[in-house]
Amino acid sequence: MGEQTSSRQSSCVERTLEVFLVFLRLGLTSFGGPIAHIGYFRREFVERRRWMDDEAFTDLVALCQFLPGPASSQTGFAIGLLRAGWAGGLAAWCGFTLPSMLLMIAFAIAAPNVAGPTGVALVHGLKLVAVAVVAQAVWDMGRRLCTDRRRVAIALIALTLLSLLTSVYAQLAVIAAGAVLGLALCRMQANDVVPAASYDIPAFAVTRKAAIAALTLFVALLLGLPLLHESGAAQYVRLFEAFYRSGAFVFGGGHVVLPLLQQQTVATGWVSSNDFLAGYGAAQAVPGPLFTFAAFLGWIMATPPNHWTGALLATVAIFLPGLLLVIAAVPCWQTLLARPSAAAALAGVNAAVVGLLAHALYSPVWISAVWSPVDFAIAASAFFLLVRWRLPPLIVVVLCIAAAIGTAFVTTAFAL
Template identity: 50%
Template sequence: MTQQKQNTSFKSLLEILLVSTRLGLTSFGGPIAHLGYFHEEYIRRRKWMDEKSYADLVALAQFLPGPASSQVGIGIGTMRAGVLGGIVSFIGFTLPSVIALILFALLLENFDVGDAGWIRGLKIVAVAVVAHAIMGMAKNLAPDLNRKAITLLALVGTLYWQSTFTQVGVILVAAGIGYLLYRNSAETTEGRLLFPVTKRFAGICLALFFGLLFLLPFLREATGSYWVAMFDSFYRAGSLVFGGGHVVLPLLEQEFVPTGWLTEEAFLAGYGATQAVPGPLFTFAAYLGAVMNGWQGGLFATFAIFLPAFLLILGALPFWDSLRTNQKIKGAVMGVNAAVLGILISAFYTPIWTSSIQAPMDFALAAILFSMLVYWKLPPWVIVITGAVGGSLLTLL
């Protein structure tokens, strides 16, 4: 009986690995598109979950900081085959883009990225992609005047005081404002999500999440270790990002470019390349880690930035039923999401716009790429290739 159970468990894990890897190789288009792929594959075709449970899981992933699509994938894998199933699901969905971006980073070591025309084009791709993200997020995250005001305050604050502590402070202040403004108006949700993780295990995950978040900066100062500092930077970025992978850009830029760990050109080139690969945008960390410390650094950075997503989704799911009906908590999150939009607009101006749009023809190429992405609905990899070719042509003019 035990042997049969082990065989069944192995088959489930293998099935999860194969399906999630196929999704990791083919899921272009960002987190919203990923959720569509997941729904088609996991819910409609394989019926691993019912529609209501999937909707509940997506709602929780949107509620928590971190990469929403990755957290949904982890949750589906965990429901299918326990915590090990969640790990396998994550590996399958994430590893293809991690490998691609590490290889890209290693190839860049042989080139002068500052002068390459295709790098110029990838930087302009980042302008089009982030502008599109801002448009989409603005409709959902700041639909009323109060949240537009929070967005504006976050934008002004992060542009005037440019530091990681400013971003954290803005998010905390926005949470307080959202709590005051929306504590009695947030909508409640009915329903129940069953999850095979005990509340004790979930509590350990949440304690570890907050413990690392607050302890790592002190360890960084006390030890002076390069690897501890690197882990702290990526872990903190993964812990504080509400709104999807695009928002991780300003947090990572503030951590690594001013400190001289990598150049702004290399940073934005990797961000452009990340748009060309399938899978989660958080794998941008694999590229950054590989630029700084080879393939070992790429894997280390990937682990550090995704660890908060694991701890939060495993820690929050057993408590989701009470969290999702708490109007005060939902009001605070509404304020945080509006501030995230302001942080993203701030990052759009600097470093993306200020370092990418240097001439009228740069703006013309950005307008073409934006139109291809928004109006013609072309896939991101087409935008990336067009941008790289366009940037090379601009250097010849």
């Protein structure tokens, strides 16, 4: 009996270590954003390792795209959970997140030491990258999520509301309005409902009680942290609340976190607009999840907690709501995906976030980066390289930085 227990424990440790090493390699090599990450995962876990079949993987991806949060990180966490239980889920998240988190912290450390004309041009090049990347996200998400006049109308309503409202809760109000409009307008258009599975649904090591506990914790933090914030809680709580709220309301794609984080960090004076956009541009050049942009922001906070404490708090806070929702959803994923009302509300929310991201493309991204016709030419060229030529973001980052530095040198030479 003791030998069997010891054998099971040894097997669990081996599986957890296997999960961590596989996801660490993916975290070091997965360039290209969330959609590319899903492709890497499918090749690794369906075709190569056969941890799950194609149907189960497709449904799991659909569930993670249905929920708020970073879909690729949620999918990886769920795969680790399926393979090696709770420890496997944590190992998968750590392995996939750690490389890009450390790279973003390294950039945050180096950024203040980048001075002179070359340094200024480098930062400006990163800001122009952000213009192209966000424009690509608006273009791709608009075509994918606004597939009829009703959803286009919801996106335009969201864009208009954000242009008129100045409240710190404007973005959350727009997301809520999108859900209501989706229920009213998109019920007959919600064709994203997943039919009942004709295969054996994988058994996750998540009980119904654990799922309810995760959902309860998600709601308690979402509602309770703002109350602590308003009551004059310590800056640690305020930072955690800001990033937790941002992570909880990301629908439709990782780039949607940009306007949410901008509202929580730049508008509050915690981070300068220049640093924010430079960090967002740098995030396009690293592998792994885009959400590790939070580590950069946590490090460069103007007031404590910052540096390591701020980076760790911000990273955990922004990922936590999405992971809690995965834990809450996996025991009943087929039932959740098959609800027409849920699919209709999600259609409205996704259309609203297209408007949300389009507004962010103008402010702060465009107005902070495009200062001249040459800037416009660089950003437009980068956009077409991403959309039409499908170049990897890393190459586009390098080209934009080179163009910005070259422009600065030419401008300086003519000035002399």
